Amino acid sequence: MIAYVNRIAEEPGISIGLGPGEFKLTVEQEKQFIADRAAEDNSLFLVAEAVGEIVGVLSLRSGLRRAMCHEAVLGITVKQEWRGRGVGDTLMTYAVDWARHSGVISRIELHVFTTNTTAIHLYQKHGFEIEGCRRKALFREGLYHDDYVMALLI
Numbered sequence: 001m002i003a004y005v006n007r008i009a010e011e012p013g014i015s016i017g018l019g020p021g022e023f024k025l026t027v028e029q030e031k032q033f034i035a036d037r038a039a040e041d042n043s044l045f046l047v048a049e050a051v052g053e054i055v056g057v058l059s060l061r062s063g064l065r066r067a068m069c070h071e072a073v074l075g076i077t078v079k080q081e082w083r084g085r086g087v088g089d090t091l092m093t094y095a096v097d098w099a100r101h102s103g104v105i106s107r108i109e110l111h112v113f114t115t116n117t118t119a120i121h122l123y124q125k126h127g128f129e130i131e132g133c134r135r136k137a138l139f140r141e142g143l144y145h146d147d148y149v150m151a152l153l154i
């Protein structure tokens with residue numbers, strides 16, 4: 001998992017808010033992170049695997065406070081060589097279905113670069129709507145980027 005995330009973070013031009021060398025979890029910390037998510041009834045951590053390797057990851061992470069425990073924040077990545085082959089769509093289908101049946105989640109929120117048309121298309125396909133634009137929200141590779149706040153209400 002650590003190698004997977006580091007590789008994604010190092011990818012030139014990728015539209016995520018994590019940069020090269022910024023993922024600093026040790027193996028023990030990563031194990032604990034996964035165990036913590038598994039123990040929470042309002043969080044989900046999905047791994048797509050093919051030919052023995054990790055090819056995609058989706059996380060839904062919710063707050064622990066009562067006022068926010070119905071809201072999950074979604075993050076998704078697919079390994080470069082596996083994009084455009086339905087992995088992201090499969091992960092999204094599973095996650096939205098899981099949330100609908102969780103009995104806890106009534107809102108899924110995500111942030112996406114306004115230029116990331118592939119991801120925006122995928123999210124809209126799964127019912128997410130753009131709620132607003134955060135201008136200059138991210139700074140990556142020498143440029144500021146705007147992002148959209150998108151959400152699905154359940």
Ligand SMILES: CC(C)(COP(=O)(O)OP(=O)(O)OC[C@H]1O[C@@H](n2cnc3c(N)ncnc32)[C@H](O)[C@@H]1OP(=O)(O)O)[C@@H](O)C(=O)NCCC(=O)NCCS
Pocket residue numbers: 014015016076077078079082083084085086087088089090111112113116117118119121122125
């Ligand atoms: C965004 C991402 C998760 C999508 O996953 P994926 O496995 O590539 O997507 P899928 O193959 O399941 O395709 C999903 C939809 O996007 C479309 N799509 C795929 N690649 C595309 C491309 N390059 N341009 C336009 N549309 C594209 C597919 O046609 C499909 O739509 P359809 O079902 O209407 O035909 C993946 O591309 C990725 O990890 N990108 C880099 C990291 C990233 O941007 N993460 C999101 C941060 S918010």
